[in-house]
Amino acid sequence: MSGPTDGAPFGRRLARVAANERLGAYNVLRVADPAMTGVLPGQFAMLAAAERWGGGEDERPFLARAFSVARQSGEESSYVLEDVGPGTRRLCELRAGDEVWVLGPLGRPFAAPEPDAAGMRRAILVGGGVGIAPLAILQDSLGADATTVLLGFRDRERVPGAELLRGAELATDDGSAGHRGLVTELLERELVADAHAAVYSCGPAGMLEGVRAICERAGVPAQLALEAGMACGFGACFGCVVPRRGGGYLRVCVDGPVIDAAELEHVEAHAGAPE
Amino acid sequence: MSGPTDGAPFGRRLARVAANERLGAYNVLRVADPAMTGVLPGQFAMLAAAERWGGGEDERPFLARAFSVARQSGEESSYVLEDVGPGTRRLCELRAGDEVWVLGPLGRPFAAPEPDAAGMRRAILVGGGVGIAPLAILQDSLGADATTVLLGFRDRERVPGAELLRGAELATDDGSAGHRGLVTELLERELVADAHAAVYSCGPAGMLEGVRAICERAGVPAQLALEAGMACGFGACFGCVVPRRGGGYLRVCVDGPVIDAAELEHVEAHAGAPE
Amino acid sequence: MSVEFCGLRLAHPVINGSGTFDAIAARRAFGDALAEAFPFSAYVSKTITLEPRAGNPPPRLWETAAGMINSIGLPNKGLAAYLAEDLPALAGLRADPAGSADGERAAVPVITNVMGSSGEELARLVEACDEPEAIAAIELNVSCPNVKTGLDIGADPAQLQSVVAGLRGRTAKPLIVKLTPNAADVPAFAQAAQDGGADAVSLINTLRAMALAPGAGPARPWLGGGTGGLSGPAIRPAALAQVAAVAARVAVPVVGMGGVQSAAHARDLLDVGATLVAVGTESFRDPRAGARIAAGLQ
Amino acid sequence: MSVEFCGLRLAHPVINGSGTFDAIAARRAFGDALAEAFPFSAYVSKTITLEPRAGNPPPRLWETAAGMINSIGLPNKGLAAYLAEDLPALAGLRADPAGSADGERAAVPVITNVMGSSGEELARLVEACDEPEAIAAIELNVSCPNVKTGLDIGADPAQLQSVVAGLRGRTAKPLIVKLTPNAADVPAFAQAAQDGGADAVSLINTLRAMALAPGAGPARPWLGGGTGGLSGPAIRPAALAQVAAVAARVAVPVVGMGGVQSAAHARDLLDVGATLVAVGTESFRDPRAGARIAAGLQ
Numbered sequence A, B: 001m002s003g004p005t006d007g008a009p010f011g012r013r014l015a016r017v018a019a020n021e022r023l024g025a026y027n028v029l030r031v032a033d034p035a036m037t038g039v040l041p042g043q044f045a046m047l048a049a050a051e052r053w054g055g056g057e058d059e060r061p062f063l064a065r066a067f068s069v070a071r072q073s074g075e076e077s078s079y080v081l082e083d084v085g086p087g088t089r090r091l092c093e094l095r096a097g098d099e100v101w102v103l104g105p106l107g108r109p110f111a112a113p114e115p116d117a118a119g120m121r122r123a124i125l126v127g128g129g130v131g132i133a134p135l136a137i138l139q140d141s142l143g144a145d146a147t148t149v150l151l152g153f154r155d156r157e158r159v160p161g162a163e164l165l166r167g168a169e170l171a172t173d174d175g176s177a178g179h180r181g182l183v184t185e186l187l188e189r190e191l192v193a194d195a196h197a198a199v200y201s202c203g204p205a206g207m208l209e210g211v212r213a214i215c216e217r218a219g220v221p222a223q224l225a226l227e228a229g230m231a232c233g234f235g236a237c238f239g240c241v242v243p244r245r246g247g248g249y250l251r252v253c254v255d256g257p258v259i260d261a262a263e264l265e266h267v268e269a270h271a272g273a274p275e
Numbered sequence C, D: 001m002s003v004e005f006c007g008l009r010l011a012h013p014v015i016n017g018s019g020t021f022d023a024i025a026a027r028r029a030f031g032d033a034l035a036e037a038f039p040f041s042a043y044v045s046k047t048i049t050l051e052p053r054a055g056n057p058p059p060r061l062w063e064t065a066a067g068m069i070n071s072i073g074l075p076n077k078g079l080a081a082y083l084a085e086d087l088p089a090l091a092g093l094r095a096d097p098a099g100s101a102d103g104e105r106a107a108v109p110v111i112t113n114v115m116g117s118s119g120e121e122l123a124r125l126v127e128a129c130d131e132p133e134a135i136a137a138i139e140l141n142v143s144c145p146n147v148k149t150g151l152d153i154g155a156d157p158a159q160l161q162s163v164v165a166g167l168r169g170r171t172a173k174p175l176i177v178k179l180t181p182n183a184a185d186v187p188a189f190a191q192a193a194q195d196g197g198a199d200a201v202s203l204i205n206t207l208r209a210m211a212l213a214p215g216a217g218p219a220r221p222w223l224g225g226g227t228g229g230l231s232g233p234a235i236r237p238a239a240l241a242q243v244a245a246v247a248a249r250v251a252v253p254v255v256g257m258g259g260v261q262s263a264a265h266a267r268d269l270l271d272v273g274a275t276l277v278a279v280g281t282e283s284f285r286d287p288r289a290g291a292r293i294a295a296g297l298q
Ligand SMILES: Cc1cc2nc3c(=O)[nH]c(=O)nc-3n(C[C@H](O)[C@H](O)[C@H](O)COP(=O)(O)OP(=O)(O)OC[C@H]3O[C@@H](n4cnc5c(N)ncnc54)[C@H](O)[C@@H]3O)c2cc1C
Pocket: A044, A061, A065, A066, A067, A068, A069, A079, A080, A081, A082, A083, A084, A085, A086, A087, A088, A089, A130, A133, A134, A226, A227, A228, A229, A230, A252, A257, A271, A272, A273, A274, A275, D061, D062, D063, D064, D214
């Protein structure tokens, strides 16, 4: 789990949908895909339906879409989908037996926690909405007992997403479950209690910026799994950039999606990631 | 059944697929569509799947597709589809309950036979391949006993299409059913036996040209249901033309699809109709 | 949302693109419902020429990814027959109330689109259109990619300006210049049209395009006319850029078109500065698209 | 079907469009498999400029109907770092045998694409590319819609010819001029490039395009760069027309591109006179598209 992998299979492949089940407002798409074995937490795949990828809203989708691998059990990969437009809608329609194009695993994964002078920092996983996906596979690898999990959801319909992780403490905008308010408020409380921690986070840009700022103030290392509109997912188009601290840009698909918070001035919301 | 209708409902409408069954190499698509009641033999509709019309071969289809109404039983219309590309393929996929956009009935229907000095000419229906569709509804209106039906098919897989009409005599290219050879050979034989007939024909351009030439030689009136690549189906695009005898062009969608053979020099194969 | 355009009050901002809706044929196909609920707030005729034209040999259509190529070649019965036969038949069209806020059936003015192969021809066309009451405005098509005009006013701003200036004096009716999109600097042509005295500009016309016949055998162009013009959603992003650039450059109203399928697409064109939006290809898929879009804009 | 292009022997006629494939990043993502089965018979670099460029602010992408708009803005590390770091890393690429009839893994020559904002800048770029063995040919990008070049050689054939003529003497390597598609008479630019001494021309680059940010609120352009360039299947019919017109006009070989997704699309471009076909956007959807298409051409 250190640094990028030695490489995904070169080229997209057809894989069969094993199941596509509702989980509250989300879909959990399970794909039989041996080639994904060895995926590391935080990595993603570019997915497209093999049939009828197009002809939806505004004659889209056209390009493949990026999705975090949420779990890998043996030869089966799971993805968590939120229907926010023509691409996710089409993928949410797929039934067991349908085929999807898969390219991956792609991108830079979460880096393993390393002990410092004071010993091992505890891992705090902070997820928002569909951003829980990469945290699920991260918890699988770190172990449930080794992690504190804080998840935020917009409303009751999305709360079932929490079932993908174990022992999660919740925050909801509408107070339908757990703390009424932002998950970042839970994080601040945790860091006040014990700042010898490492934060791993994924969610909407607004939340990630909150996590970044809180961790910076508390001097806690944070790894943020970012989103950006992507055309290719493997560094070819230079389209998925976010500003890098000190100037220039990072390609989220190859320099990320997991980026050390120290590399970012701010997490900005504009590169096509659904909020 | 004389001349064009007073008008189709203005605007396309969503209609539900009642059934979509295989008939040899063809599909019979049945659509619950009260607005089609009153359709006249030879008229057609523009059809498009309500969902995912696009994203197939070459990112097509985009435009709606023209199909002859093959039968109207009460509020249910039947169409006979042959899968020759992305549009027909998508329509062949539809299941009962799916929705289709329908525009129609459109176009000039077959004109009713009228008695001449020698009395009523017998009606000979000559169909080739999927061109049987408008002849089925024509036979429904003329009555089985009043019609001689000659149908040609390429091969055994297509022969079941003959079930859509009653008492058909067959010709097949591969001799798998009826006369081995062209349906136009059957027509010539019929006209030699008794030329006091009127021919109603639909099929590939090559066959229609044969029918036209034979009837011209025999001095027999013929009405030909033509095909042409269409964008609109209601006279808006001027795209569906065929050369008119004596110069200029006819719009197949509004001047046809049923055109009196006398109006044509030749039936040419090039305007996008599948051969 | 009724709108004012070159002194004409229109029920809503959605009209048809020239050559993409034949109101007379549509009336035959759909009966009086068409005339009583016309999808557009103004009706733009297909391009009319001095002499009758048969148009290009078939095939004239090719479907593309999210669009189509046409090579129609401006078939029309010629000026005289248009004025004598078509113009009267176009009387009495009423806009679909679904498109207008107040729900009344506004009359639908006729905009006659003309093309000539010389300034002299254009002059005769414009003068002929100036007389009839029934013609509310004149659109000059200087941009059809499917026809060789002797004239190169689609390719040289200076020539365009002088031609428009020469026509300006011949009619008091609004003069709309339809620009070619196949140019490096489209705003320069818009500017030239304005400087020549045009009351408005419209764009985009189709993009020059081509397709080869499918299947085996030696390669040959599919279209009878050899090349054609690309339209539909495929070109919408290019249209939006050209309309925005033109609207930023000229003061006269702009009729924006190119791939519009929905109210959101029309809104985009209005947002970048268009006064009216025209719908072409989408009407082929949905004859009532104009009214649907106008209703969505409210 | 190995092919000869400007003195280079290539395993097959399919290369990448500049800026649509980063072989170094791809090698990191896919490991050595990428280097041992490279999908293209030659590798065209992203456009290199004299000084490093960060590129345009995000968002840089917008998906359209059967295509996409990009406003990348030519980010690159600049000539010096390209030569020092990237060029060596590009050594040892071998073409996917699936694409070549004889099934051998041919070496993949590097074509370096450069852009300058003055003839002087271009001269320095061309001279710098003339030295290294590892650069087999040079492509001049005079057509990027997303960058303001002081130079207007994308808009004036005469200027293009004199600039090319000025560069011709500075290298013996094949000089490819990438033409702008945003012009009224693209063949005139191809002719000018040929007359200036170019060994080949390539087209089409992206079509100028625009998108507005979705959702409520005041209208604003979506792309950080304001406008962008349209690519993908949507533009294929326009690309085919331009490539056919250019190939009919010039004697030098033509690299045709624009919306190619399949061997049939590549075949069309070859049929109208292209010697090579480049694949851009389709590689984003299918990184092995080049090899798939090359295999289909056999
Ligand atoms: C590394 C990574 C991992 C991800 N993991 C997940 C995951 O696990 N689960 C999940 O549900 N999602 C995930 N996403 C987000 C997912 O990729 C997007 O939700 C998806 O691409 C949306 O596609 P769409 O067609 O459904 O919606 P779109 O219509 O593409 O809309 C999505 C957003 O893109 C913008 N947009 C709208 N129209 C366009 C257009 N025409 N062109 C470009 N942008 C447009 C808007 O900001 C909109 O909110 C991930 C993204 C990345 C980069």
